[in-house]
Amino acid sequence: MARVVCVHGVGKQQLGEQTLLSQWTPALNDGMRRAGSPARIEDPDVLMGFYGDLFLPQGQHLAGGDPHYEWWDVSPGPETELLMQWWKRAAAVEPQVVAPDAENLLFGVRPMVQSALLALSGSRFFAGLAEKALIFDLKQVVRYLADLALRAAVRDRVRRIVGADTRVVVAHSLGSIVAYEALCSMPVHDVRSFVTLGSPLGIPNLIFDRVDPRPERGVGRWPGEPSSTAWTNIADARDVVALVKDLRPSFGPAVSCHLVPNGSHVHDVTHYLTKKETGAAIAAALE
Incomplete structure (x- = not known):
């Protein structure tokens, strides 16, 4: 299994694992360079938890078009x-x-x-x-x-590639919800660094109060053992998807939260991955 598992965000149903990794892997290494780390991620070290095709209409090939919504x-x-x-x-x-x-x-x-x-x-x-x-x-x-069968299938895509060698899970946007729930559903894992980018996890009512497992007394479960799994949340202040930038009130004071400037493309995953804050969180678990 891979040392690093990535989980993509919303709207990637027309892509695939290798297409996404061709963007993510160089950006991951750039982020670690910005953080001053000598660690590097090579092809066998990283896998993509791809689930986008599960959102395509039934019977439609990956190359097909999305529904024409009004x-x-x-x-x-x-x-x-x-x-x-x-x-x-x-x-x-x-x-x-x-x-x-x-x-x-x-x-x-x-x-x-x-x-x-x-x-x-x-x-x-x-x-x-x-x-x-x-x-x-x-x-x-x-x-x-809302779709429990789909939700289980999506999470299973991530669970299947988080193995005994996996030390980092880095997830973007909707993928941060998927990865959080997948890690919480695993009785034991050896993930040392959970990194969420542009995450909507803290949005009350619509997201936070509907995650699985449900929060207890207003606090969400930690996605692993608090003593061994560090959680770093990174957001641009103008990121509309990450409506709540500070996850500490929702998941506890141990979440390390950072604001970063992503320029005009505030939710772009490559802009998040190349930041030194992201690189430092990943490198800390790999070095």
Whole structure:
């Protein structure tokens, strides 16, 4: 098994393990260089916990297209609530994004969901992301939490590649939820460093209160033995997906939380991986 297991984020259903690793592995090594570590990750040392294909429509090949969603396909409840949180956060950190409380003035009588999608089209965070892709990503997060069979299959992809030699699990975006739940479901593992990047784990109600295992008395379970598994959470202050940057109130004071500047692509995984904070957390478990 690999010393490093990576878990990708939302919207990668058209890619695959090797495609993603071709981006992740060099970035992982750059991050360790920035941290001043001599450790290096080579091809046999790293595996990708790939689950994107599980979100493709049944019977459709990996090369097929995603469903063509429109604004009315956003369902009431968690999908709409998460979309509204993205809108509020984008408006708070990007002046060009119209805030929800101004939507009636600028967007007329459009439904709230349509207004939210229109407002987010002006966000640098969602730049280049077509409306149907944004809706697909939104649905992917909510579906993971709601579809228990899918959730089990996704987590199993990660559990199968976390072996006795695995010392680091590094996970991005939705993958941080997957990796967290996978590690919590393993009776024993030897992971020494759990690194979450742009994680939505701390979002109350929609995410944090629905993770498996459920939090007890407002605190989530540690993904391993606290004495042996260190947890490092890294986020850009403007990352809309990582609405809650500080995970300590949710998972305990031992989570080491860092804010990093990712430039214009605040949620990009390669920007997260190349940071010295990420490299230091990974190298500490490998050296």
